[in-house]
Amino acid sequence: xxxxxxxxxxxxxxxxxxxxxxxxxxxxxxxxxxxxxxxxxxxxxxxxxxxxxxxxxxxxxxxxxxxxxxxxxxxxxxxxxxxxxxxxxxxxxxxxxxxxxxxxxxxxxxxxxxxxxxxxxxxxxxxxxxxxxxxxxxxxxxxxxxxxxxxxxxxxxxxxxxxxxxxxxxxxxxxxxxxxxxxxxxxxxxxxxxxxxxxxxxxxxxxxxxxxxxxxxxxxxxxxxxxxxxxxxxxxxxxxxxxxxxxxxxxxx
Amino acid sequence: xxxxxxxxxxxxxxxxxxxxxxxxxxxxxxxxxxxxxxxxxxxxxxxxxxxxxxxxxxxxxxxxxxxxxxxxxxxxxxxxxxxxxxxxxxxxxxxxxxxxxxxxxxxxxxxxxxxxxxxxxxxxxxxxxxxxxxxxxxxxxxxxxxxxxxxxxxxxxxxxxxxxxxxxxxxxxxxxxxxxxxxxxxxxxxxxxxxxxxxxxxxxxxxxxxxxxxxxxxxxxxxxxxxxxxxxx
Numbered sequence: 001x002x003x004x005x006x007x008x009x010x011x012x013x014x015x016x017x018x019x020x021x022x023x024x025x026x027x028x029x030x031x032x033x034x035x036x037x038x039x040x041x042x043x044x045x046x047x048x049x050x051x052x053x054x055x056x057x058x059x060x061x062x063x064x065x066x067x068x069x070x071x072x073x074x075x076x077x078x079x080x081x082x083x084x085x086x087x088x089x090x091x092x093x094x095x096x097x098x099x100x101x102x103x104x105x106x107x108x109x110x111x112x113x114x115x116x117x118x119x120x121x122x123x124x125x126x127x128x129x130x131x132x133x134x135x136x137x138x139x140x141x142x143x144x145x146x147x148x149x150x151x152x153x154x155x156x157x158x159x160x161x162x163x164x165x166x167x168x169x170x171x172x173x174x175x176x177x178x179x180x181x182x183x184x185x186x187x188x189x190x191x192x193x194x195x196x197x198x199x200x201x202x203x204x205x206x207x208x209x210x211x212x213x214x215x216x217x218x219x220x221x222x223x224x225x226x227x228x229x230x231x232x233x234x235x236x237x238x239x240x241x242x243x244x245x246x247x248x249x250x251x252x253x
Numbered sequence: 254x255x256x257x258x259x260x261x262x263x264x265x266x267x268x269x270x271x272x273x274x275x276x277x278x279x280x281x282x283x284x285x286x287x288x289x290x291x292x293x294x295x296x297x298x299x300x301x302x303x304x305x306x307x308x309x310x311x312x313x314x315x316x317x318x319x320x321x322x323x324x325x326x327x328x329x330x331x332x333x334x335x336x337x338x339x340x341x342x343x344x345x346x347x348x349x350x351x352x353x354x355x356x357x358x359x360x361x362x363x364x365x366x367x368x369x370x371x372x373x374x375x376x377x378x379x380x381x382x383x384x385x386x387x388x389x390x391x392x393x394x395x396x397x398x399x400x401x402x403x404x405x406x407x408x409x410x411x412x413x414x415x416x417x418x419x420x421x422x423x424x425x426x427x428x429x430x431x432x433x434x435x436x437x438x439x440x441x442x443x444x445x446x447x448x449x450x451x452x453x454x455x456x457x458x459x460x461x462x463x464x465x466x467x468x469x470x471x472x473x474x475x476x477x478x479x480x481x482x483x484x485x486x
Contacts, residue, residue, distance in 0.1 A: 048363050074261075077365035088356035102364060104267060160363075 001025055002047065002158065002190055007056035009042055016042045018214040019056070026157075026190040029181050029204045033196060034211035035236060043211065044162055044194045048082065049073060060158065078106045081151030081189075083161040083180075087143040089135040095122075095146050096131045102154040121149040125179060141172035145179070152183055159184065159191040165200060173197065177204045198237060201225060210236065254446055258374050261367035268375060275379035279341050283386055286340065287333055291324075291390040294332075295397030298323050303407035313408040317416020320398035322425075329390040330429045331477045334436040337386070338469035342444035345376060346465040349448030350458040358449070373445045383437030384430050391429070428484045435480060436473050443469040 002024040009017040016039045024030040032040045045051045047058060049065065058065045060076060068076060089098050100118045103109055109117070122131065125145040130138055135146070144164060151159055161180060165173035181204040184191040195201065201208060205222035210233055217232050218225075225237060226247075238244045262268065302319045349372055352358050361368040395417065403410040447465035451457055 050359070050362060074365040077363065080363065082360065082363045084356045084360060086356055088360040090357055090360075091351075091355070105264065105364065105366060 001059075001061055002192070003057075003059040003062075004047075005057045005059070007043070007046065007058065008054045009039075009046055009051060010054055011042075016214050017046065017053070020211070020214075020216045021056075022209050022216060022219060024190050024192055024207065027185055027188045028191070028206040029184050030190070030192045030207040030209070031201060031205045032192065032194045032209050032211060033201055033236070035196065038211040039214040040194045040196075040211055041162065044160055044192065047192060048080065048160055049077065078102070078154065079157045081154070081156035081159045083144070083147045083151050083159070083164050085163045085166055087135070087140075087147040089143055089146055089150070091135050094132050094134055095127065095138070098135065098146055099149045099153050102150065106154060117153060118149075121153050124152075124183070125149045140167055141169075141176065144168065144172075144176050148176075148179060148183070152187065152189075155187070156189060159189045161191070161193040161195075163195055163197070164193060165195070165197055170199065173199060174203060180204065181206075198240075198243065201237070212236075254369060254373075254449070255442070257367065257369045258377065259370070261370055262374070263366065263371050271371070271375035272378045275375045276382055278344070279376065279379050280382050280386055283337060283340055284389060287336075287386055287390050288393045290336060291329065291333065291394040292397035292400075294328055295320065295324055295394030296401030298328065298394075299398035299402045299413075300405060300407065303402065303405075312412075314412040314416035314419060316402060316408050317398070317413035318419045319416075320402070320413075321395060321417045321421075324394040324398070325391050325425060325429055329387050329394055330432045330436065331473065333387060333390045334433070334440065334473050335470050337383075337436075337440055338444075338466050338473065341440050342465050342469045343462045345441070345444035346448040346451075346462045347458055349373075349445060350451045350461045353449065353451055354454050354458060369449065373441070373449070376441045376445060377438070380437040380441035381434075383440065384433045387429070387433040428480075431484060432477060432480050435476050439469060439472050439476060443472055 004023065005021050007017050007020040008015065020043065032043055034040050042051060046053050053066075063076075065073070065076070090101065093101065096115075096118050099121060100114045103114045103117060107114075125148050127142060127145050127149065130142055130146070135143055138146070148164075159180075164180060165176045168176060177200050180191060180193065183189065193200070193204075202222050202225075205225065208218075208220055208222065208225060209216055210218040212232050218228065218230050220228065225233060228234070234247075238247050263271075299316060299320045302316045306313075306315060306319075349358075352372070358368045358372075361371055399410065399413050402408050402413045444465040447461045447468070451461040
């Protein structure tokens, strides 16, 4: 469980996060949504410890991140998995080496044990015939699967995903969303996903936080977002003609 | 940056592998081009010297002496290092810069790994073997001079050998290797700095590599002047 209390962050005097409070439960896909520049990425990076908040607190299972010493922070980071927007696979390593990297770095497992665990997660994310391929030799969807496999290989308690389906075709994007949701439920991980993809919002939004200009303006789930009359949400969610038509259809029902 | 390179070290088992990989890429991988350049520059230095020392009262063995001094004191340590700023430096800046723009460095940070230690420390240690490249350059350069001098008929092989041995100061070799050691550290750190701290996309990687080459060369030239002043003056 991640709990955020009154989180504030500024850059060069410009307030990007304006006192955000929320919580993310384990076993749920928690989404941060909002327009570009709304503070989503800053919020995700602050949760990851890449940015230090100006004020406010972030609790990981009741432990205030700010009170941890550097060694404890590093230990906590080993319990986090991250899926980057562009996958961020190490291009000097093949698929197996990429996935096994966190195990090599943070555990004392033997090479055979690492190989077994890597194969286990490769099977879990359904990567077929890709073990010895380099990241440049596989498709964008497969790269995302490798990134997910790398993020979960060390059994993380927290999984962060920055726009995990950006750049993917709609069908692959849905498969990736479903994979993240299945893994979240299966391993009871606290998953936080940064997205502005409406398919993801409707498909896997078990808990959604909507940010606008650095403020949390709405919180709910994928069913509630369809029914809300909150103007900011309506403006953001129903920005396309197709979605506007769907909303009219639902309203007239 | 330098202090951060030595903080929070990566597991030795992994660092060891990375050091060998960097030695292979940066040092062993440079030997071919260094040997090729050194052989022909050594040959040209000898021919040029021979053509300009055409006064009959100047002994021929001075051609060997001049070739040795030029190659050992300046060509191999300094000019090969500037060439290496292009080869090694561009490789280091562009590989680290690409990792920066594709979020691979962010991925290391998020995992709790010190990216500077993971990426730069092995290069720094590999650069300690850089004097080996220059030793090869010196040997091949002098050999190139010997071949060009004797095969071109500019002087007899014995005269070239006499020139190589004439007025030989072992400290010149020490001086050359002290310079080489410093240049090796410059070649590992300056390009790493430009790669690690770059911002932007693919275009900026190219710009960073160019900038890195310019500043690595400038740093080498200034260090060369200072070390020569301190060690030889």
